[in-house]
Amino acid sequence: MIHILNFIHWNVNPEIFHIGSLSVRWYGLLFASGFLIGYYIGEYMLKSEKVNPKWIDSxxxxxxxxxxxxxxxxHVFFYGWEYxxxxxxEIFKVWHGGLASHGGAIGILVALYIHSKVVTKRTMLWTLDRVVVPTALVAAFIRTGNLMNSEIYGVQTSLPWGFIFERNGETLAKHPTQIYEALAYLLTFGVLMYLYWKxxxxxxxxxxxxxxxxMVFAARFFIEFIKEDQEAFEAGMALNMGQWLSIPFVLTGIFLVIRAIKKPEQIFNNRQ
Structure with missing residues (x-):
């Protein structure tokens, strides 16, 4: 399956097995596993703060x-609306691949705003500060799923860890940008866990x-420089769609960090 010569020849079948028309794919397994592990991490965090148990499941x-x-x-609106x-x-066929992290981030922000108003009655920032910790780990699992799908990889490279994605008909080594991003997200997860607990x-x-x-969107911004264009309209652009979408997230992050440091510490009473 994988042979290490001058480069890494990658030809993994994205499908683990199938029964009739039902197939189980690595991407779906990793996506679900990431969420499950993230749930237990988040549950442990919130239980340590003695919050209402009903908040966790919802x-x-x-x-x-x-x-x-x-x-x-x-993915549909930012990258593939023409199709x-x-x-x-095809929009509903998520199992075929095609998920955009920026869209996921926006979706999470909207959901947590609703959850904060309806369930916890806390500020949205209180919830977000706790959710982003396991989310970084989930993102690493998702990018590993992209690797198993042989998708979202980089431009040609001569580095010895370059991947030849044979399933896509590639004959030249490309940057395994899925791995680069996964490692960046794992590092982010480690930093956030340290900050939360220590x-x-x-x-x-x-x-x-x-x-x-x-951390997440700065990594995404720089890795995009060595990533192949995902859509034809990105050809020739100084910055691609992923980079333009990353900039406001990075700027927002800088603003939030400065604001949090300047404001006094808040101790929350979670016994509700």
């Missing part, structure tokens, strides 16, 4: 729906979310 439900719907619609406007039924960051609203935005 939050998990909101996040699943928001991430899938937001990421899918982000999907002619084939609207510092007073969770008592400074917006700080954890700001760090998440800066």
């Amino acid at each position: 939050l998990f439900f909101y996040l699943i729906i928001a991430t899938v719907v937001g990421a899918r619609l982000g 999907y406007s002619q084939h609207p039924a 510092t007073n960051s969770k008592n400074r609203p917006g700080l954890l979310m700001g760090v998440f935005f800066i």
Whole structure:
């Protein structure tokens, strides 16, 4: 399956097995596994703060729906509207791939705003500061799923860890940008876990979310320079769609971090 010569020859079947018309794919398995592990991490965090247990399950439900719907619609509208406007039924076929992290982020923001108003009655920043910690880990799982699908990779490289994505008919080594992003997200997860458990960051609203935005979307911005264009309209652009969409997230992150540091620490009473 994988042979290490001058480069890494990658020809993994994205489908693990199928029964009739039902197939189980690596992407779906990793996506679901990431959410499950993220749920347990988030649950442990919130239980340590002694919050209302009902918040946890409802939050998990909101996040699943928001991430899938937001990421899918982000891909449809930001990258593939020309195709999907002619084939609207394909929008619902999420298992075929095609999720945009920026759309997922927007979907999560909308869902958490609703959850904060309806369920916790807390500020949206309080919820976001806790959600972004496991979210960074989930993002790493999703990018690993992209690797298993042989999609969203980089331009040609002569580096020894270049991947030849044979399933796509490639004969030249390309940057495995899925791995680069996954590692960046794992690093972000580690930093956020340290800040949450070892510092007073969770008592400074917006700080954890700001760090998440800066690390995730700055990494995305720079990695995009060595990533192949995902859509034809990106050809010749100084900055591609992913980079333009990353800039406001990074700027928002910087604003949130500065704001959180300047404001006094807040101690929350979670016994409700």
